Amino acid sequence: MLEEAFAAFAAHGVAVSIREIARRAGVSTGTVTRHFPTKEALFRAVALHRIEHLVRSAEDIAAREHPTTAFFTFFAFLVRQGAADHAVGDALTGAGFDLQSAASTAIRDFGAAMADLLAQAQQVGAVRDDVDTADVKALIAGCIARDDDGAAQQRMIEIACDGLKPRPT
Template identity: 85%
Template sequence: MPPSDRTPHAAHLDATAAPTAPQRADGRRNQARVLEEAFAAFAAHGAAVSIREIARRAGVSTGTVTRHFPTKEALFRAVALHRIEHLVHSAEEIAAKEHPSTAFFTFFAFLVRQSAADHAVGDALTGAGFDLQSAASTAIHDFNAALAGLLTRAQQAGAVRGDADSADLKALIAGCIARDDDGTAQQRMIEIACNGLRPSAG
């Protein structure tokens, strides 16, 4: 799933990040520009990118950025949670189209590729950036539920070993995206991880 072509309005990203007071037209334009550049910057560099760099890309002052998003965590959270929402939709689509024995592996490979291509996703899922897992977020709750649901159904179908859990999956994703130097190495890591998740012949 490629990143969204359009930067959504902040209100659709995260209720805690959106300002509560009405904004002037120039304020809305600045906020949209900040979000657009934050999407690109976090995708390329993950949570390590600075507010100063995002402001430079957007052509605004750091004060303008912090006026809309008081901390870098608030801005990263808005971007990352929007990405997580897309992952949830993808999980639902895969679960509806494929048998549980294959749906899980399809989604696992999808997560690895998305995490490697978009560092905001990778940092959010592996905890390398800000700890989104601790946030009371509907998107995070839905993602965890979708991942656990695919895993449980695959285990019930006998396609995945019964002792694997969501924490194992996130650790495997982190290992796979560490080899993002080329597509061949990444695919090999996905295959190694998936083979390890399948029940042993015994």
């Protein structure tokens, strides 16, 4: 059932109904709600699992790349993940449910990973000093919203990343 919820939320985001998840899993809606009393609880479980993956990815990128490229690599990764997996996109953009209210370790870890990559990129002069994580999240949401072919998405990533770089003096 959880695997079908992962697939349904990936395909449709928070808009998917409990009835559709139950149908995909071959169970009744009552079975779904016995395990997850609300759609929010089910979405939270799926989204937090995905966010834990994003945190591990941020750690891997930070460990293998210079701060100049690590931040931009992670930015592009988040946009691509959010566009391909609507559960990730909805979690990153705050659509649907307030995952922050869950106060989960995964959410705190994700915020810290993003803030660390941003701070390291700013320390080496790769990202403007006046940018904060809220700015980065808004840019990611904008890039995800440009739901189109891969070329358009890549162009949006490049435009956003260019805007994050310090202005020539």
